[in-house]
Amino acid sequence: MKKKIALLPGDGIGKEVMEGAVDLLKSIAEHYHHEFDFEYGLIGGGAIDQTGDPLPDETLEICKASDAVLLGAVGGPKWDENPAELRPEKGLLKLRKELDLYANLRPVQAYESIADQSPLKAEILEGVDLLIVRELTGGLYFGKPSERSHHNGEESAVDTLFYNRNEIERIIETAFKLARERRKKVTSVDKANVLESSRMWREVAEEVASKYPDVELQHMLVDNAAMQLIRSPKQFDVIVTENMFGDILSDEASMLTGSLGMLPSASLSESSLHLYEPVHGSAPDIAGLNKANPVAMMLSVAMMLRHSFSLEEEANAIELAVKHVFESGKRTADLADKNHESLTTKAMVEEVKEAMADDHAIFNIMTAYS
Numbered sequence: 001m002k003k004k005i006a007l008l009p010g011d012g013i014g015k016e017v018m019e020g021a022v023d024l025l026k027s028i029a030e031h032y033h034h035e036f037d038f039e040y041g042l043i044g045g046g047a048i049d050q051t052g053d054p055l056p057d058e059t060l061e062i063c064k065a066s067d068a069v070l071l072g073a074v075g076g077p078k079w080d081e082n083p084a085e086l087r088p089e090k091g092l093l094k095l096r097k098e099l100d101l102y103a104n105l106r107p108v109q110a111y112e113s114i115a116d117q118s119p120l121k122a123e124i125l126e127g128v129d130l131l132i133v134r135e136l137t138g139g140l141y142f143g144k145p146s147e148r149s150h151h152n153g154e155e156s157a158v159d160t161l162f163y164n165r166n167e168i169e170r171i172i173e174t175a176f177k178l179a180r181e182r183r184k185k186v187t188s189v190d191k192a193n194v195l196e197s198s199r200m201w202r203e204v205a206e207e208v209a210s211k212y213p214d215v216e217l218q219h220m221l222v223d224n225a226a227m228q229l230i231r232s233p234k235q236f237d238v239i240v241t242e243n244m245f246g247d248i249l250s251d252e253a254s255m256l257t258g259s260l261g262m263l264p265s266a267s268l269s270e271s272s273l274h275l276y277e278p279v280h281g282s283a284p285d286i287a288g289l290n291k292a293n294p295v296a297m298m299l300s301v302a303m304m305l306r307h308s309f310s311l312e313e314e315a316n317a318i319e320l321a322v323k324h325v326f327e328s329g330k331r332t333a334d335l336a337d338k339n340h341e342s343l344t345t346k347a348m349v350e351e352v353k354e355a356m357a358d359d360h361a362i363f364n365i366m367t368a369y370s
């Protein structure tokens with residue numbers, strides 16, 4: 001298979017985990033006889049420094065001419081004081097909007113082998129396997145007005161939580177379709193006791209649910225959902241929610257795995273062009289130290305291979321290899337403690353590649369004898 005992949009490393013550890021992803025993809029191309037053509041694009045702080053624009057047109061063109069987009073992370077303290085239009089994060093939001101990446105899938109799976117690094121008890125974590133479906137191109141992030149103003153000497157600021165029916169309908173539909181392939185339960189998270197947008201969200205969720213009688217719909221207020229994720233995460237299968245609620249709940253949910261460095265994501269559009277990125281940011285506190293956990297990025301590569309290229313076997317191989325590496329007691333610094341040596345970013349990528357090669361060899365032996 002021949003595919004073109006746009007690579008947008010971005011800033012901070014985005015660049016380090018992207019190096020790992022490329023390394024992994026090259027080894028997959030070799031093992032499975034695929035051809036991946038990579039084209040790099042600028043985004044975020046680095047793009048501002050080099051071109052004065054957090055999302056140069058050239059980057060957008062590279063993405064549109066590709067079969068999938070892989071992104072690291074953007075942002076960092078260097079640009080924190082920049083005016084709104086020159087923030088690295090603006091580039092990412094514009095890219096999501098331009099490519100209409102409305103459905104952000106953030107799977108959360110608790111691995112038993114690293115459960116000791118989660119603040120939650122092992123019995124609460126056992127079997128946790130949930131999927132956050134975050135609306136990504138509407139809500140508070142994109143509503144207008146969003147501005148500062150001065151009235152009678154007093155400064156004020158406004159952001160707007162806006163959704164139209166169609167935006168809600170398509171994300172809820174996505175959640176129901178995904179739930180059908182899983183444990184057939186959708187928890188729609190909103191703040192319908194206060195927000196009008198949430199009351200409409202709830203109505204639409206009910207309407208969509210009537211088309212999926214085999215899938216259970218539950219409504220939950222977002223403050224309760226934040227608590228339930230810690231108290232009893234196993235109750236969740238698919239969680240569908242507004243853009244900002246999804247942002248916050250997914251960072252919280254990452255601690256069910258033990259680290260934010262574990263969560264991958266896929267941002268899907270109605271076209272065939274999708275984007276894949278880890279949930280975490282540019283982690284300025286560890287950037288450049290070769291200690292970031294590359295697993296979120298490697299699992300995002302797996303999501304890309306599965307969703308964009310239908311390479312199910314290759315995707316499974318990455319996920320299995322990550323599992324094997326953790327089971328063998330190897331971890332990066334975010335998951336390590338005095339009982340575990342801590343691997344560098346590069347060493348972790350090597351371990352996963354080696355485990356894949358071993359699994360591949362075992363698979364070949366098994367198929368040869370079956």
Ligand SMILES: NC(=O)c1ccc[n+]([C@@H]2O[C@H](COP(=O)([O-])OP(=O)(O)OC[C@H]3O[C@@H](n4cnc5c(N)ncnc54)[C@H](O)[C@@H]3O)[C@@H](O)[C@H]2O)c1
Pocket residue numbers: 013072073074075076077089092260261262277278279280281282283284285286291292293294296334
């Ligand atoms: N998708 C993105 O590009 C994205 C996502 C989140 C934050 N950001 C940006 O990143 C910058 C830093 O934000 P932040 O510090 O609030 O969030 P962050 O996700 O960058 O980091 C939060 C904490 O988690 C740790 N961490 C994150 N990823 C890790 C990994 N792979 N391995 C080990 N530890 C990891 C960091 O060291 C830090 O202590 C900000 O500019 C923010 O806007 C970008």
Ligand SMILES: CC(C)[C@H](C(=O)O)[C@@H](O)C(=O)O
Pocket residue numbers: 075089092093247279281
């Ligand atoms: C960097 C920021 C704009 C982004 C978001 O809030 O969507 C990030 O936190 C994420 O989760 O992808």
Ligand SMILES: [Mg+2]
Pocket residue numbers: 247248251279
């Ligand atoms: Mg976030």
